[in-house]
Amino acid sequence: xxxxxxxxxxxxxxxxxxxxxxxxxxxxxxxxxxxxxxxxxxxxxxxxxxxxxxxxxxxxxxxxxxxxxxxxxxxxxxxxxxxxxxxxxxxxxxxxxxxxxxxxxxxxxxxxxxxxxxxxxxxxxxxxxxxxxxxxxxxxxxxxxxxxxxxxxxxxxxxxxxxxxxxxxxxxxxxxxxxxxxxxxxxxxxxxxxxxxxxxxxxxxxxxxxxxxxxxxxxxxxxxxxxxxxxxxxxxxxxxxxxxxxxxxxxxxxxxxxxxxxx
Amino acid sequence: xxxxxxxxxxxxxxxxxxxxxxxxxxxxxxxxxxxxxxxxxxxxxxxxxxxxxxxxxxxxxxxxxxxxxxxxxxxxxxxxxxxxxxxxxxxxxxxxxxxxxxxxxxxxxxxxxxxxxxxxxxxxxxxxxxxxxxxxxxxxxxxxxxxxxxxxxxxxxxxxxxxxxxxxxxxxxxxxxxxxxxxxxxxxxxxxxxxxxxxxxxxxxxxxxxxxxxxxxxxxxxxxxxxxxxxxxxxxxxxxxxxxxxxxxxxxxxxxxxxxxxxxxxxxxxxxxxxxxxxxxxxxxx
Numbered sequence: 329x330x331x332x333x334x335x336x337x338x339x340x341x342x343x344x345x346x347x348x349x350x351x352x353x354x355x356x357x358x359x360x361x362x363x364x365x366x367x368x369x370x371x372x373x374x375x376x377x378x379x380x381x382x383x384x385x386x387x388x389x390x391x392x393x394x395x396x397x398x399x400x401x402x403x404x405x406x407x408x409x410x411x412x413x414x415x416x417x418x419x420x421x422x423x424x425x426x427x428x429x430x431x432x433x434x435x436x437x438x439x440x441x442x443x444x445x446x447x448x449x450x451x452x453x454x455x456x457x458x459x460x461x462x463x464x465x466x467x468x469x470x471x472x473x474x475x476x477x478x479x480x481x482x483x484x485x486x487x488x489x490x491x492x493x494x495x496x497x498x499x500x501x502x503x504x505x506x507x508x509x510x511x512x513x514x515x516x517x518x519x520x521x522x523x524x525x526x527x528x529x530x531x532x533x534x535x536x537x538x539x540x541x542x543x544x545x546x547x548x549x550x551x552x553x554x555x556x557x558x559x560x561x562x563x564x565x566x567x568x569x570x571x572x573x574x575x576x577x578x579x580x581x582x583x584x585x586x587x588x589x590x591x
Numbered sequence: 592x593x594x595x596x597x598x599x600x601x602x603x604x605x606x607x608x609x610x611x612x613x614x615x616x617x618x619x620x621x622x623x624x625x626x627x628x629x630x631x632x633x634x635x636x637x638x639x640x641x642x643x644x645x646x647x648x649x650x651x652x653x654x655x656x657x658x659x660x661x662x663x664x665x666x667x668x669x670x671x672x673x674x675x676x677x678x679x680x681x682x683x684x685x686x687x688x689x690x691x692x693x694x695x696x697x698x699x700x701x702x703x704x705x706x707x708x709x710x711x712x713x714x715x716x717x718x719x720x721x722x723x724x725x726x727x728x729x730x731x732x733x734x735x736x737x738x739x740x741x742x743x744x745x746x747x748x749x750x751x752x753x754x755x756x757x758x759x760x761x762x763x764x765x766x767x768x769x770x771x772x773x774x775x776x777x778x779x780x781x782x783x784x785x786x787x788x789x790x791x792x793x794x795x796x797x798x799x800x801x802x803x804x805x806x807x808x809x810x811x812x813x814x815x816x817x818x819x820x821x822x823x824x825x826x827x828x829x830x831x832x833x834x835x836x837x838x839x840x841x842x843x844x845x846x847x848x849x850x851x852x853x854x855x856x857x858x859x860x861x862x863x864x865x866x867x868x869x870x871x872x873x874x875x876x877x
Contacts, residue, residue: 416790419819473819474794475760484759484819487794 345369347500355537359406403455408571409540412446413528414465421528424485431521438512443490444504468503477589505540512547521591530583533570534562554591558583604667612665619658623651642727697748698727714753756820763827768809770844781841791826793817808848
């Protein structure tokens with residue numbers, strides 16, 4: 329809930345926001361915000377204050393402290409959810425979502441389920457002419473990794489365990505996104521899915537003030553293999569597209585992941 | 592109709608022999624060209640560009656030299672004289688370049704087999720380090736101390752190579768000894784909680800924490816953790832100290848090696864260190 333408080337950044341109205349489970353939350357103000365500014369949300373204190381020749385960016389959260397000097401006369405700051413593959417950096421380009429409840433699907437049918445996925449957040453400075461520049465990446469989720477496949481040639485994946493929902497669950501939009509996963513069983517047998525692996529490339533994340541979403545497909549073709557991909561659509565009308573850091577870097581890489589080590 | 596083929600042009604060279612020589616020459620040219628183009632395509636991603644170019648040229652000119660020697664008699668040049676002179680030179684060069692040729696051939700095989708690639712952490716001939724460069728003659732390694740080591744490819748090819756990063760994940764293990772007076776279940780739970788907290792201690796393959804043995808001085812708990820190969824050493828260093836601190840914070844003792852020594856007359860008395868014996872460090876027992 330946004331409300332007034334004493335301003336650390338001179339001349340700004342501090343923004344306070346806290347997620348309240350099970351209640352109607354006032355949406356999170358992702359921005360863009362005029363500089364200078366001060367924000368406090370979910371234990372994160374983010375300040376951009378005037379500094380010699382520009383601004384000083386500071387973020388403090390969970391014992392971590394970041395400071396950066398911004399040499400610019402003007403600009404705005406925006407926050408955006410991004411693909412959860414930066415913290416720690418360079419470990420993995422895949423996300424494995426383990427379903428808390430295995431999903432059994434009848435032959436030759438497609439069923440939709442909703443699962444959660446972890447988020448990372450970026451703060452970026454934006455100028456009309458110069459465009460956006462990422463300043464900082466952080467997360468409110470605790471990262472965890474796992475191996476998918478064999479020790480010889482498996483994939484190290486970011487690990488996430490999620491309940492399987494029928495309707496959009498109420499989650500903190502700064503911590504978790506909601507993925508609508510269309511599971512298609514193309515085989516002639518019943519199958520049971522316990523996990524799904526997704527690539528970092530081509531993740532199409534959309535966000536509104538109260539929801540971060542992603543649409544994906546999982547095509548099960550045999551008893552041991554499946555294929556996942558992303559759909560470039562928001563879960564609800566009026567959502568904004570999040571910054572795509574992976575796709576921007578490697579445009580040619582597809583979002584498709586072939587799961588040959590079972591599901 | 593083809594009688595003209597037997598007409599002599601000069602010496603013993605006929606039109607037939609001359610045409611045969613030309614055909615062999617052009618065939619060799621085509622074969623060597625196709626071979627080098629295919630080689631460049633196949634090894635483009637596996638080899639340094641400069642080395643690949645050198646190897647292509649060696650193969651190209653090698654085939655052409657063999658072809659030219661082969662067609663020399665057809666054009667009236669007897670290669671035996673050349674071979675005698677060339678043989679002596681070749682013998683001398685052969686001896687001198689024996690190791691170079693060995694390294695070169697080993698380099699070609701290494702590039703095909705690819706037991707190591709750039710950036711891998713390997714141990715070879717008692718040298719542990721990261722592969723910096725794989726060239727046609729030698730492989731360069733940067734040791735963990737930051738030294739540059741050049742290893743001839745023949746040594747690389749014929750030695751046992753341990754590649755610590757060829758698999759995506761790697762396991763490490765500790766033995767944690769706790770006092771007999773403490774609860775091993777509790778100690779194991781403390782360790783499991785720590786592993787669960789650490790992002791780079793993998794969920795799968797699952798970590799193992801169990802009592803392995805009842806030692807002389809302690810109950811020995813084995814801790815086995817899998818981690819991404821690239822992060823293995825950092826996690827290993829970090830976790831051991833965290834486990835030590837967490838176990839002590841939980842009030843569990845990590846005992847020193849100790850031995851209870853009974854004196855002969857104590858056998859009839861009640862067993863207790865206070866009444867009957869001495870507790871000595873293992874160093875003192877002799």
